Amino acid sequence: MAAADLSEAVRALRRASVLVVGDAMLDRTVYGTVTRISPEAPVPVLSVEREVATPGGAGNVVRNLTAFGASVAFLSVVGDDQAGSDLTGLIGGQPGVEPWLLVQGGRATTTKTRFIAAGQHLLRADHEVARAIHPRLADRLVRIAQDTIAATKVIILSDYGKGVLAGDVPQRLIAAARAAGRRVVVDPHGADHSIYAGADLITPNRAELRAATGMEIESEAGLLAAARALSGRFSIGAVLVTRGREGMTLLDGDQVHHFHAEAMEVADVAGAGDTVAAMVAAGMAAGLPLPVAARLSNMAAGLVVGKVGTAVARDADILESLGAERGTLRKIVTRLRAAEQAERWRRQGWRVGFADGSFDLLNPGHRHMLEQARRWCDRLVVGVRSDEAVRRLKGPMRPVQAEAVRAAALASLPCVDLVTSFEEDDLLPLVEAIRPDVLVKGSDHRIEEVVGNAVVQAWGGIVRLAVLPPEVEALVASLPD
DSSP states (O other): OOHHHHHHHHHHGGGOEEEEEEOEEEEEEEEEEEEEEOSSSSSEEEEEEEEEEEEEEHHHHHHHHHHHTOEEEEEEEEESSHHHHHHHHHHHTSTTEEEEEEEETTOOOOEEEEEEETTEEEEEEEEOOOSOOOHHHHHHHHHHHHHHHTTOSEEEEEOOSSSTTOTTHHHHHHHHHHHHTOEEEEEOOSSOGGGGTTOSEEOOBHHHHHHHHOOOOSSHHHHHHHHHHHHHHTTOSEEEEEOGGGOEEEEETTEEEEEOOOOSSOSOOTTHHHHHHHHHHHHHHTTOOHHHHHHHHHHHHHHHTTSSSSOOOOHHHHHHHTOGGGGGGGGBOOHHHHHHHHHHHHHTTOOEEEEEEOOTTOOHHHHHHHHHHHHTSSEEEEEEEOHHHHHHHHOTTOOSSOHHHHHHHHHTSTTOOEEEEEOOSOOHHHHHHHOOSEEEEETTSOGGGSTTHHHHHHTTOEEEEEOOOHHHHHHHHTSOO
């Protein structure tokens, strides 16, 4: 399928509606630095710099669906604890989500806390109760699902083995979907796949397929034989096997489709399975042919594993990946994407630099400053003022060139790796989002007066002032401001 057709398929995801039922978790990530070993034991001492909390498990499936632009109903169970309250707030704050998070007294909300320094995982601590939810709560969950099914096109059962989809709950949900004429996608857990009998699509990885069938799957033929056995044994319509670096294989009746891995670099595989289930279900809900939905899920998973932490692939990310012909314009990104890319670069051990300005009528002084900035770092992010911000700063006759033109000119420079715009008069929010290791300004500033100086130095970064050679400075002085 041509890139233009795939782009239309991505845009079609915005009309998808999906019901997600499964194990919600709270993912916490604690970032910091390690400079010494504890005197109490041979373990590193983490100096905590920041903490981030996001929905995990089935909650991450919801995050992915909303990132594609789909509307979502979410049904799960949390405990009557702070983690459950935090998770409820995070889910409820997402646009396009109708949350049904039931509370079971005395149950601990599953929480996974990862401790990271210099891009390396030091430790993961799990707090959970992996028991079946109370039978009366299970009955209530199924009743709510039955009432909600009619308003959605596809149901995802996101099973992490924490108890929401224990016992006969999956079969009751599949039966309800069948009665309503809705399709069911299963992201499975464990070796017993009989509980998913009658589903339309199941998305096991290689290990799950091996455990479910007891068959050898090292060869291509063995993998297909196991997929056919799983489909036939439990009357499952199609099987999409995720194979890591080898991509994916879709068995859809008699048709077999292989998709090569899309990831150029792998930063973190966490959450890739959630992305696959979310994308293929959204595609089905939008009326896309299953092979097209599977291809898009393969692309989305490739984008996710290139990001740090439990991440999502947004529809804009996928559309951009389909636009390879855009060349240097691919460097122009949103603030959120710039922050994600900067974090990924840091995880790879690269120093991230940041510079900003209006860059109206890009001149030799701008170029020299940016080239100098690039020599002080491994990757350079440039913030460019929006048209309205320039007008507030320099008057109603500016800018001479529109924001898109200025951003494109910056993106064409070899020394610039990313360009993002900012509307605010205060640069600090953008600096805090990018978290540069090196903050660069012109020599007409004093370091202590540079916006972001304090926060950058607080997290171990530095502020540098770019100095223009006399001949360049004289040339710039002759140009209009």
